[in-house]
Amino acid sequence: xxxxxxxxxxxxxxxxxxxxxxxxxxxxxxxxxxxxxxxxxxxxxxxxxxxxxxxxxxxxxxxxxxxxxxxxxxxxxxxxxxxxxxxxxxxxxxxxxxxxxxxxxxxxxxxxxxxxxxxxxxxxxxxxxxxxxxxxxxxxxxxxxxxxxxxxxxxxxxxxxxxxxxxxxxxxxxxxxxxxxxxxxxxxxxxxxxxxxxxxxxxx
Amino acid sequence: xxxxxxxxxxxxxxxxxxxxxxxxxxxxxxxxxxxxxxxxxxxxxxxxxxxxxxxxxxxxxxxxxxxxxxxxxxxxxxxxxxxxxxxxxxxxxxxxxxxxxxxxxxxxxxxxxxxxxxxxxxxxxxxxxxxxxxxxxxxxxxxxxxxxxxxxxxxxxxxxxxxxxxxxxxxxxxxxxxxxxxxxxxxxxxxxxxxxxxxxxxxx
Numbered sequence: 001x002x003x004x005x006x007x008x009x010x011x012x013x014x015x016x017x018x019x020x021x022x023x024x025x026x027x028x029x030x031x032x033x034x035x036x037x038x039x040x041x042x043x044x045x046x047x048x049x050x051x052x053x054x055x056x057x058x059x060x061x062x063x064x065x066x067x068x069x070x071x072x073x074x075x076x077x078x079x080x081x082x083x084x085x086x087x088x089x090x091x092x093x094x095x096x097x098x099x100x101x102x103x104x105x106x107x108x109x110x111x112x113x114x115x116x117x118x119x120x121x122x123x124x125x126x127x128x129x130x131x132x133x134x135x136x137x138x139x140x141x142x143x144x145x146x147x148x149x150x151x152x153x154x155x156x157x158x159x160x161x162x163x164x165x166x167x168x169x170x171x172x173x174x175x176x177x178x179x180x181x182x183x184x185x186x187x188x189x190x191x192x193x194x195x196x197x198x199x200x201x202x203x204x
Numbered sequence: 205x206x207x208x209x210x211x212x213x214x215x216x217x218x219x220x221x222x223x224x225x226x227x228x229x230x231x232x233x234x235x236x237x238x239x240x241x242x243x244x245x246x247x248x249x250x251x252x253x254x255x256x257x258x259x260x261x262x263x264x265x266x267x268x269x270x271x272x273x274x275x276x277x278x279x280x281x282x283x284x285x286x287x288x289x290x291x292x293x294x295x296x297x298x299x300x301x302x303x304x305x306x307x308x309x310x311x312x313x314x315x316x317x318x319x320x321x322x323x324x325x326x327x328x329x330x331x332x333x334x335x336x337x338x339x340x341x342x343x344x345x346x347x348x349x350x351x352x353x354x355x356x357x358x359x360x361x362x363x364x365x366x367x368x369x370x371x372x373x374x375x376x377x378x379x380x381x382x383x384x385x386x387x388x389x390x391x392x393x394x395x396x397x398x399x400x401x402x403x404x405x406x407x408x
Binding site: 001002003004005006007010013014016017018019020021022023024025026027028029030032049050051052053054055056057058059060061062064066088091094095098099100101102103104105108113121133134136141142144146147148149151153155157158159160161162163164165168171172173174176177181183185186188189190191192193194195196197198199200201202203204 | 362
């Protein structure tokens with residue numbers, strides 16, 4: 001039976017209950033690891049689940065940076081150097097990818113701390129994750145200030161894609177079940193996916 | 205074996221191949237139906253997959269509106285009236301929810317066209333979807349123009365939540381497998397989810 005939870009009820013929620021409630025009601029999505037390096041080459045790796053498609057021409061993606069949960073280092077590095085990588089997390093990578101959310105000191109790279117290997121691309125400053133089946137090379141393009149809670153929406157352009165072509169079908173679609181793409185709800189509930197159906201283009 | 209797909213390769217892609225490629229490489233996420241009504245009460249319902257968590261206090265969510273794929277009516281209505289609903293799509297709802305993406309004439313409501321039932325809340329102009337297990341009542345708060353491709357990022361505040369409390373665990377997290385939350389990659393590849401693990405808060 002449905003009940004209605006209103007703003008007065010929100011205010012009565014215990015702090016961590018409230019965070020879980022609002023983090024998980026927007027559904028499930030694929031986590032990614034963002035790889036950056038600062039001007040001195042010190043690497044950083046952070047998991048996040050707020051990636052959103054912006055468009056295919058030019059190819060562009062958005063990320064919400066919430067200073068409270070995403071280490072500020074990633075945002076500082078990508079603005080300083082203008083580049084970053086996005087690395088799809090797979091189900092075998094969940095433990096190491098989740099561990100990047102621990103608050104390591106700045107001088108410690110999450111790569112070595114969690115046991116993932118950095119990989120470098122020609123003329124590109126930010127490291128990718130060797131264990132990921134899909135790495136996107138990104139150029140920072142726009143930063144929007146979200147007034148409601150002082151978060152930041154970053155828009156980036158895709159400059160290159162490193163993947164195995166057997167993960168792409170004849171229509172250009174990535175085969176997420178074959179890639180073992182991981183899923184997460186909120187910050188800690190992990191899921192796997194099972195393909196159901198490809199629907200035809202809808203007409204009235 | 206990984207290969208590298210660069211900007212010159214992007215330009216050689218056939219048009220629909222390119223759209224599928226860039227729509228599906230950002231992973232899988234839960235589709236939602238956005239419910240709106242214009243000033244005269246004419247209802248509109250549209251599926252989209254670009255919902256992103258902004259924060260829990262105040263509770264806020266973002267949506268990317270891409271005029272080419274999301275009917276402009278939803279965006280026009282929510283700006284005109286200041287309110288909209290977000291309705292989680294479940295696996296039994298996939299056929300009807302997907303059908304809302306057909307280009308119906310403005311005077312036709314997608315509710316009746318696809319066979320979903322509108323439900324109204326006290327003092328709230330926008331209709332929810334009765335068949336959805338989770339409806340969010342939203343207030344329009346911010347609109348950001350994304351320069352790279354003239355899309356719009358809309359930020360809204362959650363005013364109320366209509367759901368069954370048995371879908372929420374003791375920690376405040378929604379139980380998406382129990383809700384039968386649907387998943388979509390790009391515009392037409394639908395998936396179901398299976399819970400794997402709840403990870404502990406990560407510490408160095």
